[in-house]
Amino acid sequence: MNLTLELLVEYLIATAILIGIVIVTYVIGRMVKYFVTYMAGKTGFSDWMAKFHLGKAILRSGMTIGEFFGKVSMWLILITGTLFGLATWFALVNYAYATTLILDIVNTYVYGFVKTFIIIVVGFLLTDAFIGYVYKGGESGGQLEFLSPVGEYLRLLFYLAVLIFALDVGGLSVKTLTMILIPVVWGLTIIMIILIAGKIAVEVLERARK
Structure with missing residues (x-):
């Protein structure tokens, strides 16, 4: 019974940490998105990129150039943070194989x-x-x-x-x-x-x- 209770506590703590990491990552991702979007317009990067075919293609998609790079940055942070959160969760509940697998995914694909x-x-x-x-x-x-x-x-x-x-x-x-x-x-x-x-x-x- 004590062992089951200890496991339950470990899972709850690991889950709380996972949720905390995801929330912090989301906040950071949103901040980075707004920062990149703002700086792209403020520094003239968007206007400069619009002269190239790549920039024109981004504009035709319905997004500004700053929004595009901001969203890419945000999603990269969200995906990376979530994967690190999952790796932390598995590490806390002693699933070393899953932790290694997730870290390999981050290193290889992200x-x-x-x-x-x-x-x-x-x-x-x-x-x-x-x-x-x-x-x-x-x-x-x-x-x-x-x-x-x-x-x-x-x-x-x-x-x-x-x-x-x-x-x-x-x-x-x-x-x-x-x-x-x-x-x-x-x-x-x-x-x-x-x-x-x-x-x-x-x-x-x-x-x-x-």
Whole structure:
């Protein structure tokens, strides 16, 4: 009877600690969300991001850029805090295997997602900046119409490369994804070559007529 009562007390204490961790995590997550949203607008980060394709895509989703990053930060904190709370609960009731399993999930998937997310954001921004530079060169040389399909093709290739690299760094297997994308990339390459060849042929014919 005493043993049962002790176990009950342990479970109650562990549950109370779990609830406390979840509540504190929720409060911290909400505070971080508001802080990130506020700072994104205050520092001009949202306006700067809106110049890139990634920022425009976020705006089309119905959220501001600050809200997007704020929500991502909040959910990461909530998920991580809840998992740590569960790990603490299992540790207090002497389920070491479950504790280790949850901590492995945090280390593998949550941390992996953070790395993947950062690489994707930075990689997409660098890609957009590079393609924007290509377009500016086309504007000065009067070749914007010719460079537009080439630029979008390069953007797609770089996006795919960044995505695959980010997933690989995040700890996910990209072998199957790579095998699927190879014929897609080759198909896009062939289409792009045909478009470029057609464009060149049209220009040559127009000059020949003149």
